[in-house]
Amino acid sequence: MNSQELQEELRATIIDGDEARAAELAYESVGDPAGLPAVVQVAVDTIKLIGDRFGTGECFLPEMVLSAEAMLAFMHIASPHLEKATGKASKAGKVVLGTVQGDIHTIGKDIVLTMLSASGFDVVDMGVDASPIDVIKTAEQTRAQIIGLSALMTTSMPYQEETIALLRELGIRDKFWVMVGGGPVTVEYARRIGADGWAPDAGTAVRVCEQLLAGGAKPGSGLVTGEGRTQ
Amino acid sequence: MSIDRERVLDVLDRAHSGPAYRDRDFNVKVVAEALAASVKKYGLARTCDPENPVNRDDDLADRYYRAGFDAAVAIGLYCKNTSRVIRFNEQEVQSAIDAAPREFWLGEGNQRVLYQHRRPEDPKLPVWTVPLSIAVTEDVALPLIEGLARIAEVDALEGPSLETIWGRPVRSGSPYEHLAGYYQAQLMQEGIRRAGRVGMPVDAVGSSTTHYGVLGGFGVEGGYRPKHDLILILSIADFWTSYESLFKLTHAVVTGGSYISASSWCMLGGWAGGPEGTAVACIAYTLLLVATFQGSRTGVPPFDIQYMGNCGRRAQWAMGVANQAVSRNTNLVVHSINNQVAGPCTKMLLYETLVGMTNMAASGVSNVVGTRSAGGRLTNYLTPLEHKFGGEVYKAAAGMTREHANEIARRFVPKYEAQLPEKPNGKSFQECYDVERMVPSPEWQRMYDEVRAEAIEAGVKLK
Numbered sequence: 001m002n003s004q005e006l007q008e009e010l011r012a013t014i015i016d017g018d019e020a021r022a023a024e025l026a027y028e029s030v031g032d033p034a035g036l037p038a039v040v041q042v043a044v045d046t047i048k049l050i051g052d053r054f055g056t057g058e059c060f061l062p063e064m065v066l067s068a069e070a071m072l073a074f075m076h077i078a079s080p081h082l083e084k085a086t087g088k089a090s091k092a093g094k095v096v097l098g099t100v101q102g103d104i105h106t107i108g109k110d111i112v113l114t115m116l117s118a119s120g121f122d123v124v125d126m127g128v129d130a131s132p133i134d135v136i137k138t139a140e141q142t143r144a145q146i147i148g149l150s151a152l153m154t155t156s157m158p159y160q161e162e163t164i165a166l167l168r169e170l171g172i173r174d175k176f177w178v179m180v181g182g183g184p185v186t187v188e189y190a191r192r193i194g195a196d197g198w199a200p201d202a203g204t205a206v207r208v209c210e211q212l213l214a215g216g217a218k219p220g221s222g223l224v225t226g227e228g229r230t231q
Numbered sequence: 232m233s234i235d236r237e238r239v240l241d242v243l244d245r246a247h248s249g250p251a252y253r254d255r256d257f258n259v260k261v262v263a264e265a266l267a268a269s270v271k272k273y274g275l276a277r278t279c280d281p282e283n284p285v286n287r288d289d290d291l292a293d294r295y296y297r298a299g300f301d302a303a304v305a306i307g308l309y310c311k312n313t314s315r316v317i318r319f320n321e322q323e324v325q326s327a328i329d330a331a332p333r334e335f336w337l338g339e340g341n342q343r344v345l346y347q348h349r350r351p352e353d354p355k356l357p358v359w360t361v362p363l364s365i366a367v368t369e370d371v372a373l374p375l376i377e378g379l380a381r382i383a384e385v386d387a388l389e390g391p392s393l394e395t396i397w398g399r400p401v402r403s404g405s406p407y408e409h410l411a412g413y414y415q416a417q418l419m420q421e422g423i424r425r426a427g428r429v430g431m432p433v434d435a436v437g438s439s440t441t442h443y444g445v446l447g448g449f450g451v452e453g454g455y456r457p458k459h460d461l462i463l464i465l466s467i468a469d470f471w472t473s474y475e476s477l478f479k480l481t482h483a484v485v486t487g488g489s490y491i492s493a494s495s496w497c498m499l500g501g502w503a504g505g506p507e508g509t510a511v512a513c514i515a516y517t518l519l520l521v522a523t524f525q526g527s528r529t530g531v532p533p534f535d536i537q538y539m540g541n542c543g544r545r546a547q548w549a550m551g552v553a554n555q556a557v558s559r560n561t562n563l564v565v566h567s568i569n570n571q572v573a574g575p576c577t578k579m580l581l582y583e584t585l586v587g588m589t590n591m592a593a594s595g596v597s598n599v600v601g602t603r604s605a606g607g608r609l610t611n612y613l614t615p616l617e618h619k620f621g622g623e624v625y626k627a628a629a630g631m632t633r634e635h636a637n638e639i640a641r642r643f644v645p646k647y648e649a650q651l652p653e654k655p656n657g658k659s660f661q662e663c664y665d666v667e668r669m670v671p672s673p674e675w676q677r678m679y680d681e682v683r684a685e686a687i688e689a690g691v692k693l694k
Contacts, residue, residue: 054500056537057500057537060500060501060503060504060505060508061263061498061500061501061502061504062258062259062263062267062502062504065255065258065259066259101402101403101404102402102403102404102405102408102440102441103403103404103440104311104441104467104471104473104475105467105468106254106311106467106468106471107468107469107498107501107502107536110258111536127254128311129404153403153440154366154392154394154610155366155392155400155401155402155403155408155411155438155440156402156403156404156440158400158402159402162402183539183606183607183608184366184607184608184609186608186609
């Protein structure tokens with residue numbers, strides 16, 4: 001299979017969500033280190049396309065998850081080779097992500113997790129009902145850069161604020177960017193509690209994480225909303 | 232009627248002995264695959280008709296019911312604490328449906344309310360419960376509860392929920408929530424007393440995100456009444472449940488609770504896929520909630536993750552066909568929720584209400600809880616006026632044909648659908664109401680009058 005054929009099959013494989021075939025194509029693609037960056041770019045473009053389709057309601061969660069898993073299967077094999085070929089880390093960054101304490105809603109967090117993973121982030125899933133201290137401990141242990149906190153209820157939103165307050169009191173506020181989201185979590189609330197990022201949907205959450213890592217600003221120095229930094 | 236303790240124990244046993252799954256595998260390999268298989272088996276693919284948001288085809292509704300029943304047996308409910316599935320066979324699901332009441336009374340004295348099974352286009356009056364558990368500040372909670380209870384079309388109360396108690400945030404799953412359950416019960420009773428409607432039933436406990444609020448407010452001295460109020464059990468979306476919900480069930484047993492409201496959501500665009508899979512999921516999940524929680528009032532409305540509401544064409548269609556399927560094929564007291572995204576002091580909120588309430592009334596829903604003003608996103612963004620409008624429309628639509636409800640949807644959905652992603656917030660209670668006199672601002676009153684006139688012109692027989 002030539003490079004063009006491989007790229008076309010990889011695109012179709014990710015869209016179909018065929019994890020096993022994606023792994024096979026990864027092994028095939030690492031045999032050509034010079035061509036590998038272009039193949040990886042096809043995978044990245046394809047998963048972004050899937051994310052866009054999900055955002056517009058043209059595809060649904062099961063398809064997106066299967067596509068993301070195919071993408072991850074491909075990247076798991078291709079990433080070490082890509083790093084050798086380009087000299088750059090292939091992971092976009094590490095995010096500890098969870099639904100906050102007292103809140104057991106999972107689907108919104110899972111969508112964000114899927115989109116972040118598919119976009120190259122290394123995501124540590126805290127699941128639901130994640131207490132502020134457990135989230136912080138995990139972020140420290142895994143050397144994450146970003147903490148993502150989902151809250152679906154007004155009565156669980158205070159735990160977002162408490163996580164940020166706890167980071168301050170422990171003297172480690174400047175170690176982690178904190179991104180918040182969830183149905184009742186408004187941009188005004190995010191700003192008021194001193195969050196670094198706010199996202200109204202999963203696609204924006206990916207952009208916010210990318211902007212936080214690329215922005216050069218320290219945690220606690222303003223809010224990023226996917227449109228840019230605001231004060 | 233009382234909750235069957237042996238059935239509760241059986242459910243707990245299943246939650247600890249049923250088949251084990253990883254979270255992801257349950258969602259992808261069980262939920263998504265079973266729903267897709269049911270859609271295929273019953274030829275339901277592409278049956279959603281967005282141009283006609285209210286289904287009028289009985290045969291199609293019945294095929295959806297059979298698909299939902301099959302899916303209920305295949306899927307079960309996933310208990311997140313044990314990673315095991317509470318599963319029932321066909322006979323067990325059917326027995327649970329047969330054991331559920333087709334009618335029951337709640338409340339006391341002259342405020343007693345009959346909750347009864349309705350069929351599509353049924354002239355029997357439905358029950359209107361207000362508001363949803365939208366957060367309010369303590370200073371407006373009591374006036375709002377009183378204002379809502381004063382509305383003649385309102386039969387029962389559920390929310391609002393409290394943002395703070397005695398100035399402290401209600402942290403879910405904490406001792407604050409435990410206190411909030413009790414505090415809210417007292418506020419509700421005082422508001423009802425001031426409105427002159429002592430005895431009115433309440434869905435308890437609106438401020439109980441986990442089980443702690445229910446433990447604090449239901450069946451305790453001065454709290455909600457086990458024989459006269461519904462105990463609310465709201466499970467996690469898309470076939471998940473948890474100890475939080477099971478604790479509410481066991482609390483109903485130990486307090487002598489009589490009637491349970493078992494409900495949840497299915498996400499349109501989530502694990503169920505498109506509108507067809509979502510409608511099947513809503514039916515399947517409804518039947519499983521009856522089997523698991525002995526729901527007397529049960530329902531699972533769709534929720535479109537594109538705009539976090541259900542007043543768009545696809546969600547309205549899924550909601551209508553799912554409600555028709557259950558109300559035509561069982562004797563259950565069907566419950567549903569209209570999820571508006573616009574806030575008070577917008578015509579859009581009233582248009583969303585008009586479309587949703589006529590669809591639900593014509594599709595056999597016995598009891599709607601609403602309104603989700605401003606999508607429930609914002610503190611203090613609800614007023615009595617949209618709840619009055621919702622009740623007027625819902626009651627007036629008893630006996631309405633699905634053809635007529637569909638005409639209303641075709642006429643009014645275009646007035647707001649482009650704004651669904653924008654979710655206009657409108658104005659808060661204090662901004663569009665005279666709180667002292669409990670009257671709407673002239674601007675909000677004018678919007679109500681104009682949309683009301685449009686509804687009458689469209690054939691809704693408002694008094």
